[in-house]
Amino acid sequence: MARFQASTSSGTLTAPYGPGPLGVAAAIFFLMGFVTWLNGPLISFVRVAFSLGDVAAFMVPLVFYVSYFIFSIPASFLARSLGLRQGLSGALLLCALGVAVFGQFVSMRLYGGALTGLLILGAGLSLMQVVINPLVSLLGPPDRAAQRIAIMGVCNKCAGILAPIVLATVVMGDIDHVAQSVQSAPDAATRNAVLNAFVQAIYAPYMGMAVLLLMASVGVAFCPLPNLQAPPIPGLPDSGTRIFRPHLVFGILTMFLYVGVEVMAGDAIGTYGQQFGLPLSQTKFFTSLTLAAMLFGYLLGFVIVPRIITQERFLELSCIGGIGLTLMAFMTGGYVSVGCVALLGAANAMMMPTIFPIAIRGAGPWTPLASALIVMGYSGGAIVPQIYVALKPFVGFQAMFALLVIPSYLAILFYARRYGQTGLLPLDRTQ
Secondary structure, three states: OOOEEOOOOOOOOOOOOOHHHHHHHHHHHHHHHHHHOOHHHHHHHHHHHOOOOHHHHOHHHHHHHHHHHHHHHHHHHHHHHHOHHHHHHHHHHHHHHHHHHHHHHHHOOOHHHHHHHHHHHHHHHHHHHHHHHHHHHHOOOHHHHHHHHHHHHHHHHHHHHHHHHHHHHHOOOOHHHHHHHHHHOOOHHHHHHHHHHHHHOOHHHHHHHHHHHHHHHHHHOOOOOOOEEOOOOOOOOOOOOOOOOHHHHHHHHHHHHHHHHHHHHHOOHHHHHHOOOOOHHHHOOHHHHHHHHHHHHHHHHHHHOOOOOOHHHHHHHHHHHHHHHHHHHHHOOHHHHHHHHHHHHHHHOOHHHHHHHHHOOOOHHHHHHHHHHHHHHHHHHHHHHHHHHHHHHHHOHHHHHHHHHHHHHHHHHHHHHHHOOOOOOHHHHHO
16 A cells, blocks of 8 residues: 655645544544543443452553553554554444454353453454544644544543443433342342343443444445654654654653553542442543533634644643642542532543653554554553552552542643653754
């Protein structure tokens, strides 16, 4: 497949490629959002369905996000071999398989099998992220990269708002009653009968999603899409042969921390609310609140970046806002504290759209590998929540939340200030 250099001059949002490829990417981001943001309510679901504690229930995000670490590098070589279109098609096919495996094993109440399904789904999403993030980042002028990714974020988060509501309504509508029935069951047979009936409700929705993803895979296989790579950075003649530059290395670490914070605000918010004694019938919807706030943040970023402020400056302000909201969450309680955590979604919204283009600057022919290394950083969504559930009994759930989130925002702020304008340290220009 022929390779094209991304446009480096300001112009329309997708010049010179037109709106078609961006539209295809937007549809894929919607599907990605739907399957990704089910994790929040799934934590509550598996806790009841499999009678789990916090640590075991948080295996859902652990397995899902650790798959990015395991599969991203192989995905980069597969993407380079398959090309853009076939890479996306294969990614959707893997996602369909993962969703089907998860639904099948959950309906059988086999937790290990269900986690295997999430691992397969994560493998598919790893391949998808490796291919699609550079596509969107490079599909037009560099100074509007965050704006393009913000559009993808809107699609992703619209699906993310919808997905937990659908799951909570269709599958988890009577979860409080089920939990009470399990606790009051006179014997194991009665308890198993209640739980078996409960998990059957997830089978049809997940098989339906698998069919939809399979159809999308077939459709993408016939879509014409450009194959892009990051142009070399002026003044660095060897930028096509060197990949491990400081802005990429620290970008991977920054992405690790960012995704950890995003998962804490999105997937762990239900568990956070339950610590205040809030009922499952309410906490199952809390992920949608965070995603609604993220949607607002994306729309705000789309309007003011780069018209009013640069994407890098917006990233700095987002970190400062996130720190303030986290402090407010720590100092308040109940619904007010949960509301502050949900509003972190607005602070988080434009972080990944800005970090990713900075980190892949100048990668040239190594763009797929650079993208894969950054996607490996998504494993922060596996590690950070596990640290939270392991240590909150000793530190306190609010204090532990703040101790994880605030240093992460400070690190992201440092990255934005250090690398945001050029993507490189001055020292790197002389190497």
